[in-house]
Amino acid sequence: MGAGDPPVNDRRLPATAWRTDGYAPLRHYAVIGDGRAAALVARDGSVDWLGLPALDSPTVFAAVLDAARGGRFLLEPEVTYRVARRYLPGTNVLETTFTTDRGIARVTDALTLHDDAALAPMRELQRRLDGVAGTVPMRWSVQPRFAYGARAPRLVRRAGIPVAESGSDALAVCAWEVGEPTCADDAIGGRVDLQEGTRGLIAMPFAYQEPLVFPARSECDARMEKTCEIWRHWAKERAYEGMWREAVLRSALTLKLLIFAPSGAVAAAATSSLPECIGGERNWDYRFSWVRDSAFALEAFLRLGCSAEAHAYFWWLMHASQLTHPRLRVLYRLDGGAQAPEVALPLEGYHGSAPVRIGNAAADQVQLDTYGELLQTGWLYARAMGRLDNDVARRLAELADFICSHWQRPDSGIWEVRSAPVHFTQSKMMCWVALDRAVRLAERGLIPHGHAARWRSGRQAVREFVETRCFSQERNCYVRSAGSEDLDAAVLLGLLYGYGDPGDPRLRATVDAVGRELRHGPYVDRYSGEDGLSGTEGAFVACSFWLAESLARSGRLDDAVELMDELVGLANDVGLYSEEIDPVSGAFLGNMPQGLSHLALISAACAISKEAGR
Incomplete structure (x- = not known):
């Protein structure tokens, strides 16, 4: 409002x-x-x-x-x-x-x-x-x-x-x-x-x-x-009885709307070009499926008892990524296609927010974090099902080999900056996750293990890079990128995906830093520093839920519950979230309903309820 x-x-x-x-x-x-x-x-x-x-x-x-x-x-x-x-x-x-x-x-x-x-x-x-x-x-x-x-x-x-x-x-x-x-x-x-x-x-x-x-009226009725x-x-079949049940159920129903039934793909949002800043240029087409969302999506499906959706989405993801293997596109069309050329339409834009875009040029970027999300998705699926198809197993092993050869590259990062690539901390952490999950899958005999020693060595090399170049001694926290002093809420995903133990002093200090410098009430900004685009933006809804989950996982349950209660209250009158919210007015910004916002709510609610024993 x-x-x-x-x-x-x-x-x-x-x-x-x-x-x-x-x-x-x-x-x-x-x-x-x-x-x-x-x-x-x-x-x-x-x-x-x-x-x-x-x-x-x-x-x-x-x-x-x-x-x-x-x-x-x-x-x-x-x-x-x-x-x-x-x-x-x-x-x-x-x-x-x-x-x-x-x-x-x-x-x-x-x-x-x-x-x-x-x-x-x-x-x-x-x-x-x-x-x-x-x-x-x-x-x-x-x-x-x-x-x-x-x-x-x-x-x-x-x-x-x-x-x-x-x-x-x-x-x-x-x-x-x-x-x-x-x-x-x-x-x-x-x-x-x-x-x-x-x-x-x-x-x-x-x-x-x-x-x-x-149709006849009787048919319509x-x-x-x-x-x-x-x-x-x-x-009725959704399996969640913890705190915030109504919010979780509404988020699950919203995500079900974003699942493209003919293919099983999960759209990031239902709309295109709703602005992150009124009158600005941050207007993107989100009617694609992002690999970035894959691990959150599969884990949500598994936690809520959506086995059919989990199967359909995993196999769609394997089909789509096969077209560009071993490289991953940042996003794929809902039919699995890899091309998403960006075009500006001759429309005014919401409150004059132009350009209005269809297609998304971010599809052509290099985002190394996506390999971690895909390997994490493979790990979750294999753990739930007890096995992997032989072709999928081979391809996951090849993705791990690819990361061993390419993790040293700079990239555009999870936030898809349109300036020169840099060494983003979250991307490196997710490269570590990719190799760690490959090692675990190999140890269980679920993927070919011939290169497991190389993956272990690569995993250690990535950690050394993160610990020596992406941690600021002066700020006592992980920073946005190597050599930077800026903060990035996406680094919280390192904790959520198991880059380190939740009690690790560096991760705990990073949670504190994000809460201290990027948080304003219940709202959390994505990052500090420049991104190559003009104008401002609202607080990114998913980041607030990531912080709530990080607080719970690092032992600060009361703080997590308090923040989560505030966040659930930020939904509109029918329980929906956009991509961002203006912290001053409470106005929604960006595309809606935003799948990642609702996925982050489900993840946080499940994690906090688990920590609370409810």
Whole structure:
């Protein structure tokens, strides 16, 4: 919530008063999805982001990146209102209740699921309207703008149903008891006086290079109920009973939305180019799967009893990385592809934050830490399953050989700086982790052990480098890079991944230094020093959770619990986190929902609960 915002459920304002220059605060967004596509729904009922047919496809709604040209799906009362929102328990189905002086209306939003065992080709956004009390005048308008706002639709009617077309894309607007749809000004819309006890429905099926099927209302109603049933069944199976259960379950459900079901890849976020600094250039496309997130993702799946997701993700990761073996790309497309050319779009950007980018040039960087994360992921998978496929085992051994030959190189680091590469401490620590996990796997006979002696020697050489060149005697802590005096919260990952014992004085002192110099209340900055980009940024949400987990692992449980309680309270009204938060205003910044933020929450909650014996 921004500075000066009234309480979430105590507003009597028209929707236009909630927005500035047409843009809603990022904290106001909820996400819905079906495992293939994802949409952002603002608190005022507007769907401002939706890529179809897939999460990483060009958008049909992108008003969050250009309020004038991006396209949206409006749905709200015509009179002033208050809003309360929630996800239906155990689901990713969003319920928004509008309270007006004339009555109460409820909207239920979902990207519907067809079956829990198969993926149907059709995509469908459903918006159900229920009159709860009185009579509420409601308006709605579907304003599709295909190809990231580049193409206005051609509006036609098929069998009396409005259809928006553009090339091989088409979406229909099927409406029941919400007023007669009209087509005007490149939009399909209507209005209704929603009376108590009345249930209206707007279904928006989408087709890409396929026949567009018009559903019957009974089919839509059945899919909505099936969607709730599938989500509840999945949530019920999650194995976590520790502290912060509701936050962990919501994070798990959010991550499930970011899993691209056709491949098993985990997207870093559902959006592109939401800014880390309003009006700045730090606007990136996060609809890719980062190797950086792999160990956190697999461990979260295993801890929460998501065995199917763990298997699917591990094998997707092995398939994608095989294409570039033995080198790792920083990120891969959700279909496993290795190319992600970065292009700027002619959109205004959120509150004028340009450029708006699709693709991500960081894919071409050298980031040595990714080898540690991949070997850690292999270690976690092998330990859980008791074995590795022979080809995977051989490739993991070859990755260890690659690190022995390349760990001495400078790199761009976990934060993907766009200045000259340097010797980042966290990257070197993760090279140590890569070789340590290879040694452990070899000792268990899970990967070929012919080069194990070389890996042990390399592991020792990496440690000597870190201890002699990446530790500041003056500051008494590990620093951001060799020879630097700057700090980096990512060095906490050395503790979390076992670079040293949690009681090691140097690691404990580093935890203290991060807490003392990078922390502001519950917020933790990524690092101190320059990164080659202009402008500032918010506090990185995952870093705060890393600090909480590090405090618990290093024996400061009370401090960890106190910080964790604060962090859980920083989520928005439906339990979501963006990539960053402005420590002054509390405004969300960056792409959302951010997978790493939710992964870090799960990891910290599990670790702290374990330390507390709960």
